[in-house]
Amino acid sequence: MDKQLETRYRCINRYNNLRDNFLKIASLHVTDDKLNELKLFYDKIINSKRETDRINDVIGLLKILERRAVLSFKSIEPIKYISDEFIKDPCLNQQIQNYLQDLSINETANAFVDFNIYKSQSGKNFNININNNNNLTLSNDDEKLLLNETTINDNTNNNFHKNKSSIIDVSSSSSSSLCDLKNLRHYYHENKLLIIFIISILALSIFSLVTIDSISNKLSVLEPTASATTATSTSSNLTNKTHNTFLFPSHPTTTTTTTTTTTIIPKVMQSIAPYYVKNQNDFDSQSGQSIDLQNKVFEILSENLGRYWTEVARFLDIKEGEIDRIHQNKNFGFKEKSIEVFKLFKSRRGAYNNWQQILIRALNDARRKDLVYLVEELIMNEK
Incomplete structure (x- = not known):
């Protein structure tokens, strides 16, 4: 192939x-x-x-x-x-x-x-x-x-x-495969957000439990009068905390809370972190493959569009003012002008998962079916 x-x-x-x-x-x-x-x-x-x-x-x-x-x-x-x-x-x-x-x-x-x-x-x-x-x-x-x-x-x-009907069947199958790829990436994205949300809730719950437990233990040891004094000083410290955060760096309650939090949270995350990292790496690797394919497609098309670069640019929703600016550059040939068009397209629409469908539709509207077949073969070879 x-x-x-x-x-x-x-x-x-x-x-x-x-x-x-x-x-x-x-x-x-x-x-x-x-x-x-x-x-x-x-x-x-x-x-x-x-x-x-x-x-x-x-x-x-x-x-x-x-x-x-x-x-x-x-x-x-x-x-x-x-x-x-x-x-x-x-x-x-x-x-x-x-x-x-x-x-x-x-x-x-x-x-x-x-x-x-x-x-x-x-x-x-x-x-x-x-x-x-x-x-x-x-x-x-x-x-x-x-x-x-x-x-x-x-x-x-x-x-x-x-053979027109057979071409339509192949195009529909290609579109369905692109939709499957989009759904797969969306699945990974949803899992990533869900895992982050679960970790945040667990961390907040553990921090609250540890803080309440340390305060209750401290109050049970002190005498009633000392407990009242401690409560008063604690409330005053909380009021003045916005003015000087490190006013009492050696406070026993603060030290206990920090130490307990750093030792317990990793134990809870150990069962969740590997799954999150695995899914994140898979998502990043698929994004890297999509970027490599995108650059390869743009490079080949820029060498073959020729005089059709203006028509393809319009079907890619590039503004007329930007097309005129590229056209007025006397140092640019057809290839350089096509590269500028794809840079603008990539900066606006290239980050979306459906950039392949948008590009193929633009080439079809510009009547460059030979380049449509070429792009479809590149996409099929990368799978």
């Missing part, structure tokens, strides 16, 4: 680099007329006149295609089509070809296992390879069938809808 996660992480980085390089070159070649042709070509996939009208450049077009699950790090067919038809840059075409070859090798080795999303209804694995004619072949055991680009796109969409 670690090797598969490393392969996925490497492919996502390569996809981000390819997409950024493609956008730099496409902005110089794709004019308004060509953009209108592309909007007409992908009109059925976009399936929204309002969304089509809002597309003003190639970046907006790629965002819509990523939301429609047509473009991802596993399927770069739109990038290849635009490059072949409108850009025709040899260096870019070579970079796309190298990426497709590497992607084919990873799929052949079953490097991508996304909750059985690439399994058919019969449960058999399908492998997709690229031949020299840029056609894709779908192999099922010994049977091979040559498919053109249109057939591959149709099969991809069908497989996506067929």
